[in-house]
Amino acid sequence: MRSEAKHPPRVGIGLPVWNGERYVGEAIQSILDQTFENLQLLIGDNCSTDGTEEICRSFESDPRVTYVRRERNLGATPNYNQLMDRLRSPLVRWHACDDVLAPTYLEACVNLLDDDPGAPMAHTEAIVIDGTGRQIREWDGESSFQTDSAVDRWNAVAEAPDWHTIFGLVRREIMDRVGNFPLYPGSDRWVLGGWFLHGRPRFTSERLFIWRDHEETFRRSANLDQTAAEQWWSTDLRTWPLRTTMLGLRHGRGVIARSPLERPDRARCRGILNRQVTGPVIRRFHRRFRR
Template sequence: MGGQFPRVSIGMPVYNGERYIEQAIESILAQTFSDFELIISDNASTDRTADICRIHAVRDRRIRYSRNETNIGYGRNQNLVAELSSGEYFMWAHHDDVRDPQCLERCVEILQKNPSIVLCYTYTRDIDETGQLLPRVDPPLNLHSVRARDRFRDIIRMDHICEPDFGLIRTSILKKTGLHGHYADSDRVFLAELTLYGPFHRIPEYLFFRRAHALQSTAQHSDRQGRTRWFDPTKLGKLVFPHFRQFREYLCVIGRVPLPWNEKVDCYASMMKWVHTNHRRLSADLTVATKDVLRPFVKALVN
């Protein structure tokens, strides 16, 4: 370590990740930039995750492993690793993804040279369960713009997979945000808040590899309602309106980040366009909720 605290904190929330977590940990430990801590928060896994993590923690003092007594939900566990961090920069690392050995070093260099940049990330390639490359098309995002309204307008679009969420972030800015909310697609809201603090930088090299497999949340829960209840188990059996929630959270972000009034107005205008673009998704929230309310009555009539 270069000082009392590591330069970088890497947070890895995990639940039942025995199949991929060893490879994910090893890809972190193989980074050419070595001044980091790896914080692993095990969300009460029931498989071999704990044993794998403890073995690596004994071998490498940079690993801090902790285990929750009960499953606190994905969203809370995701935030926990950030709250436990102590580095100047922070990065999330999922238990099933891998990084090129130079990924961390390249991102640190960018943030050190450019104080105005809030987050640095790289090109992404998708891989399958065996590590083979998958086809992928990334839409262009204007997240490097000097204007907050341009960055906000693009990040709230629904046609990208939020890869900047796995970039290297200035902790001083990270701590100002609300982190990830306990609802589906809260990563979009989190990134939207970060864009209002400053530009992102994307390194034009494939240094991050995102794994696609049958056990990931989007495969297990194809609808927003299901993913929201996965994020926050307290929502089980309750009505949820994920797209309306997302709309409300975007408005809250605009309201709390210190911006010139004209930038705020432009961001609010972008939200009006967002409503128009996503009116079918908002309508679907109401339709699903109505069906959930009526289902017990229909079942009683049928029986």
């Protein structure tokens, strides 16, 4: 297939989607309009039941686009992971079906990585828009990720309430070392933190990433119960007590173990992980016992 050419384009983008007819066309067009054109776009449709398939297939005339339709809705995480597993470009990224890129986004990120071979990934500051495309605010929340200390970067990710850097441009070898998303809610936090353990990310202050915040996004549905949240991440998940806590600890510790950090810094990162993952559980038990 076109997405599996012997010599893949320099940038590979995976776009997962389910029932995204409202925004997916604009998202795809923004990728194809990039000034950096040496790219491939692999679309993974999670068995949409709206007009998503027709919209996505309308872009297949562009040889850079490959559309794959799943036989059933796998949930978000398997869709994200299967896309990344098929991308073999040296620089890769995920793209949410409702976000938009300014035309020079990829060019800016590629230049940042070319200028700094030690950087694991590159990204830009953002503009936040609503469901109609109206600008809501500017977003500067990623600045804490740019410290020289790997432990401080890990801690910044642990404490961040929200972020969009997971949609940055990442070196393929870093993605392979850190791994994809395990099947539990919130696993993207430790994937992002893992990238930062391998080097200082590069950012530009240009606002070239357009982050859409609307009523249908998962982050706006944070009040979902645990079962609903896990089903969003993967339809094959089965909830059991403390599942997310146990998997988060195991995942985070594995990410730390595969990092280039020295033993003392690994220990500090494990302490941060333990605090972040177990803290909510401990507080919940304390509230219960005080009743």
